[in-house]
Structure formats: C-alpha cells, structure tokens
Amino acid sequence: MKSSLKNRLILAFLSIIIIPILATIVSFLVGAKNFESQDEDQLNVLFTDVKTAIRNNEDSLSNKHLFYTKLVPLLDHYDINLTIHGQKNQLLFDSKEFRPRDKSQKFIIDIDTFTIDVQTASGKLWKVEIEANSFQAEPFSVFRDVLQVMFVSLGIGLFILILLIILWVWYITRTVIYPIRIIYQATEEMREGNLDYAIPYNRKDEIGRFIQGFNLMREHLKESYAKQKQYEDSRNVLIASISHDLRTPLSSIKGYVEGLLDGVAKDDAMRERYLRVIHDKSNHLDNLIEDLFEYSKIELEQLPIHKEVVDVNDYFIEMLEKLKYDLNNKDAELEYVMNVPSFQMEFDPKRMKQVFNNLVDNAIQYGSDKVFIQVEQISKYLIVKVKDNGQGIEEEDLPYIFNSFFRGEKSRSKKHSSGSGLGLSIVNYILKAHHGSINVESQKGKGSLFTLTLPFN
Structure with missing residues (x-):
C-alpha cells in the first residue's frame, strides 16, 4: 500500500x-x-x-x-x-x-x-x-x-538542502502537479464531448483514488449518455413506428368505410366482407395501441405485476386450451404436452397469459401454421418451450429480437410485416419481472424454438 x-x-x-x-x-x-x-x-x-x-x-x-x-x-x-x-x-x-x-x-x-x-x-x-x-x-x-x-x-x-528541495519538488510535481494537470486535460476532453479519455495513473494514494473515482464517473457519464441516446433513438423509432403502424390499418378502415358509403358493396355478402375487414383492421389497430400502451409503461418502469398463487396444471391447461381454440379459428394448429406434477406457483396470471399470446401470435404472424408447447419441471425451475414451423429468424438478427421495435425486415415477407415490433420486448420484460429468462434458437426456413425459464418462488 x-x-x-x-x-x-x-x-x-x-x-x-x-x-x-x-x-x-x-x-x-x-x-x-x-x-x-x-x-x-x-x-x-x-x-x-x-x-x-x-x-x-x-x-x-x-x-x-x-x-x-x-x-x-x-x-x-x-x-x-x-x-x-x-x-x-x-x-x-x-x-x-x-x-x-x-x-x-x-x-x-x-x-x-x-x-x-x-x-x-x-x-x-x-x-x-x-x-x-x-x-x-x-x-x-x-x-x-x-x-x-x-x-x-x-x-x-546547504548542498544537501538544495538537493532535497530539487528532489522533493520533482517528486511532488510528478505525483501531485502532473496528475492535476492530466485531470484538467481530462475535464477539457470531457467538455469537448470526448468521454473515452481515461486518465493513466496507477498509484494507490489519495490522488490515485480520486482519479479512479474520476474515471468511474466518466464511465458512468458515458453510459448515461449512451442510454440517453438510446432513449432518444427509441423515441424517434417510436414516433416513426406509431405513424407507420397506425396509418396502415386506419387507411384500410377509411378505404372500406368510403366503399360502403359510396355504395361499392352492392349486396349483403360484399357488405359483410367489408365489415369483416373493418373489424379485423380495428382489432389490429387495438392491438397496436395496446402494445404501445404497454411499452410506455415499461419505459417508465410502471408496468404492473400482480403475483398470485396459481395451480400450474390447471392454469396452463385452461390457457393452452383457449389458445388452441383461437388458433383453430385462424386455420392454425396448437399442440401441447404437460410434464409437470400438480403444484402451486406464484406469478401474475394475466401477464403470463400475455407472454404466451404474444409468442403464439408472433409465430402465426410470421408464417407458422403449427405451434407446439411443452411444459416441464427441471430442478427448481419451470421450463416452457414454444416451437413453431414458421420462416425462422436470420442468425444475425437473433441478438436483437427482444429489442423494442426490432422487426428484422430483411428476413420477412411483406405479407407478415404488420406487427409493432414490441411483442417480444414485452415478453422479455415480463419474464425478467418474474426473475425468469427467455432464449431463442432458430434457423432460417425451419422455424424457431423459444425456451422460457421461471424459478419457483
């Protein structure tokens, strides 16, 4: 020391x-x-x-x-x-x-x-x-x-006195004045916006601890600026996404409503088809607004999580049966396997249902007509695997799919490009709020496998 x-x-x-x-x-x-x-x-x-x-x-x-x-x-x-x-x-x-x-x-x-x-x-x-x-x-x-x-x-x-003065002045200059000078230089670099300027000083004295704190502050400031820029970029993306995502269904609704008003739909079958399209677009618009509302809560860290003690078997069977019924109406198929004993677990049933709805909707949206879900218990964790046979995800896109508004457009067809890009980020947030995690494995053209891990209480 x-x-x-x-x-x-x-x-x-x-x-x-x-x-x-x-x-x-x-x-x-x-x-x-x-x-x-x-x-x-x-x-x-x-x-x-x-x-x-x-x-x-x-x-x-x-x-x-x-x-x-x-x-x-x-x-x-x-x-x-x-x-x-x-x-x-x-x-x-x-x-x-x-x-x-x-x-x-x-x-x-x-x-x-x-x-x-x-x-x-x-x-x-x-x-x-x-x-x-x-x-x-x-x-x-x-x-x-x-x-x-x-x-x-x-x-x-007198000679020794002068020699000592020279030596101590040199030493103090090297260990005190020089560090102060480079600290001043570092502050000037920071003032100019250069947050990568680290102060090289390895002594473990007061100045060394001060410089260490200064470097730590610089790193925190750099991270803060990076987060601020990321937030600003996300806000810009949010504005652009809202404009794009809301305009598309609204334009469709407006077009079909104008068709009805202009009398284009001349028989009951055509009018019913127009109204069904308007209904579907309205549901799509409602889902987009709901995703944006959930995202705003996540950004403010105010998305409510209300945990309850739930019987795992009863909860998952009821939820998966409902999903199975919904997919049948969309010309898709859901299969599931329950490999867990009957036991109770604490989580938010509404948010957990939202997780599986987002995963299944995401699979159907991107070309899957069959979804397989397996629920099992391994050690002190509940493991849920969701597998689809959709178009899969490009390997370079895998690290980013849980980011807000990420869509991986280059890997999609225009037919499947109407999502908000928020579903998987909301899923990731909910699982983290339950101290869980989600991982993905995918190959282009062979579907994707999402693995959810939830710890017991």
Missing part, C-alpha cells in the same frame, strides 16, 4: 529540515574531532609562555618600551598582542601601542582574544589579555582550521 499524500508531504518537510542539519553537525564533528586535544595543549603552552615572560620581565614594566622589547620574541613567535591590566583595571601595558594590529586580519567572529590571570613574582595579580593578530601561527591556526571545517560543513548541509 502506497503511503498517503499527507504522510509524504510530512516526510518531505521533515527531511528538508532534519537531514541537512544532521549532515552539517556530523560533518563538523568529524572534521573538528582532530583539533580538540591539539587545541587545548597548544593554548596551555601559550598561556604558560605568556605567564613566564611577564614574570621574568616584571621589573622592566616601568619602561614600557624596554618591556615591549623583551616581549618581542614571544609576540613574534605567536603573532599576538598583549594588554596588561593591574589592580582596579589600571592599564599597565598595551603592545598595540608599538605594533598596531592589522584590522584586515580580524575575523568576524570574536574567537581570537583570551584573558588570563598572572600572579607576578611580587605577588600582584594582573589580568592579561592575549589577542591574536592572525590565524596563521599556532595555536590560532587551529581556529582557522575549525572555521574552515564549519564552513565546509555548512556548505555540505
């Missing part, structure tokens, strides 16, 4: 502060370690030599020039100046009166001056200030080396 963005920012902040400081301290300690004992020993030697020289030449102090002359070897050896204060801080001697210090040699940090107490041979206590003229002579050269180590250590710390 990748560390969170918050933890990485905290780590960056702490590392930029702590690592340069530690590097500076460690490098300074390593460099200064060699000077510790040497510094202390050389200072002690300097202090001893100063005390000895002052004690040995105490008598000459009344003559400052003479006293200075005797101290010159010491002053030159260590390249220092001496200032001596007596009691009550009285200035007794200052070598800078004879050898002024070169101010260009004075360091910005005041570490070149020391004050010691000197007990003279006469018992007096003098305060002696030792001031280095440069850092070239020992023991002050040690300070020079220490200062060099300090500046080198600071340089190392």
Whole structure:
C-alpha cells in the first residue's frame, strides 16, 4: 500500500529540515574531532609562555618600551598582542601601542582574544589579555582550521538542502502537479464531448483514488449518455413506428368505410366482407395501441405485476386450451404436452397469459401454421418451450429480437410485416419481472424454438 499524500508531504518537510542539519553537525564533528586535544595543549603552552615572560620581565614594566622589547620574541613567535591590566583595571601595558594590529586580519567572529590571570613574582595579580593578530601561527591556526571545517560543513548541509528541495519538488510535481494537470486535460476532453479519455495513473494514494473515482464517473457519464441516446433513438423509432403502424390499418378502415358509403358493396355478402375487414383492421389497430400502451409503461418502469398463487396444471391447461381454440379459428394448429406434477406457483396470471399470446401470435404472424408447447419441471425451475414451423429468424438478427421495435425486415415477407415490433420486448420484460429468462434458437426456413425459464418462488 502506497503511503498517503499527507504522510509524504510530512516526510518531505521533515527531511528538508532534519537531514541537512544532521549532515552539517556530523560533518563538523568529524572534521573538528582532530583539533580538540591539539587545541587545548597548544593554548596551555601559550598561556604558560605568556605567564613566564611577564614574570621574568616584571621589573622592566616601568619602561614600557624596554618591556615591549623583551616581549618581542614571544609576540613574534605567536603573532599576538598583549594588554596588561593591574589592580582596579589600571592599564599597565598595551603592545598595540608599538605594533598596531592589522584590522584586515580580524575575523568576524570574536574567537581570537583570551584573558588570563598572572600572579607576578611580587605577588600582584594582573589580568592579561592575549589577542591574536592572525590565524596563521599556532595555536590560532587551529581556529582557522575549525572555521574552515564549519564552513565546509555548512556548505555540505546547504548542498544537501538544495538537493532535497530539487528532489522533493520533482517528486511532488510528478505525483501531485502532473496528475492535476492530466485531470484538467481530462475535464477539457470531457467538455469537448470526448468521454473515452481515461486518465493513466496507477498509484494507490489519495490522488490515485480520486482519479479512479474520476474515471468511474466518466464511465458512468458515458453510459448515461449512451442510454440517453438510446432513449432518444427509441423515441424517434417510436414516433416513426406509431405513424407507420397506425396509418396502415386506419387507411384500410377509411378505404372500406368510403366503399360502403359510396355504395361499392352492392349486396349483403360484399357488405359483410367489408365489415369483416373493418373489424379485423380495428382489432389490429387495438392491438397496436395496446402494445404501445404497454411499452410506455415499461419505459417508465410502471408496468404492473400482480403475483398470485396459481395451480400450474390447471392454469396452463385452461390457457393452452383457449389458445388452441383461437388458433383453430385462424386455420392454425396448437399442440401441447404437460410434464409437470400438480403444484402451486406464484406469478401474475394475466401477464403470463400475455407472454404466451404474444409468442403464439408472433409465430402465426410470421408464417407458422403449427405451434407446439411443452411444459416441464427441471430442478427448481419451470421450463416452457414454444416451437413453431414458421420462416425462422436470420442468425444475425437473433441478438436483437427482444429489442423494442426490432422487426428484422430483411428476413420477412411483406405479407407478415404488420406487427409493432414490441411483442417480444414485452415478453422479455415480463419474464425478467418474474426473475425468469427467455432464449431463442432458430434457423432460417425451419422455424424457431423459444425456451422460457421461471424459478419457483
């Protein structure tokens, strides 16, 4: 699991502060370690030599020039100046009166001056200030080396600080700024209508989860647009289908009514034939309107399903006998086989009757004169097979026959092209509402087999 963005920012902040400081301290300690004992020993030697020289030449102090002359070897050896204060801080001697210090040699940090107490041979206590003229002579050269180590250590710390800043800026740019930039680019692509622009980012951090959510939102939006387009296409198809499907029977009814009004039907037999055609076209028109009404309910997901506990044997025998009678009046034949024990099942009897009416009507409409229905129980499912000997369905049309308004016109004759194209989509919806399914097998010219599967409660 990748560390969170918050933890990485905290780590960056702490590392930029702590690592340069530690590097500076460690490098300074390593460099200064060699000077510790040497510094202390050389200072002690300097202090001893100063005390000895002052004690040995105490008598000459009344003559400052003479006293200075005797101290010159010491002053030159260590390249220092001496200032001596007596009691009550009285200035007794200052070598800078004879050898002024070169101010260009004075360091910005005041570490070149020391004050010691000197007990003279006469018992007096003098305060002696030792001031280095440069850092070239020992023991002050040690300070020079220490200062060099300090500046080198600071340089190392500063270099590491700059390096860390560069590395963290690069890292944050790569893991934060760059993803934000590509998110912005993705929003621009979406604004232009390109919903296929996926953001490539695989880190499992906050930004990664955000981008994952963004991609998911893009997919949902793409699906939503696709559904909206499908809905708009269906609406356009619906309008066109309504115009076409309603105009055809209405035109026929209008024509036959005008024939009756004009007296074309001159005998009772012809008038009866005209009225029968008008009746058939009116029934067809009523069926089309009913299918459209059912479809509108399906689109709004308001098609009512009222389930009841039904005896399967009694229900199917009664329904199939009624269908058999209706088909006989249409010069068609229905056979059925019941291979189920007597048991009860919960479904909507009205909608289930609508399913079989649509399947049988669809078979007759497309050239079948014989329909065979088999009802059987397999495990916890009720299986119903509806087979016809009609003209069959083209193989490329099979995946689409349950879509609304699909007719597969290229596989039909004009004689059988008057359906609404909604029957099978309504059947599919009703079966899904019962948690069931429908499958179809068909060969061109050899009929079709629809298999309905309904689970028990």
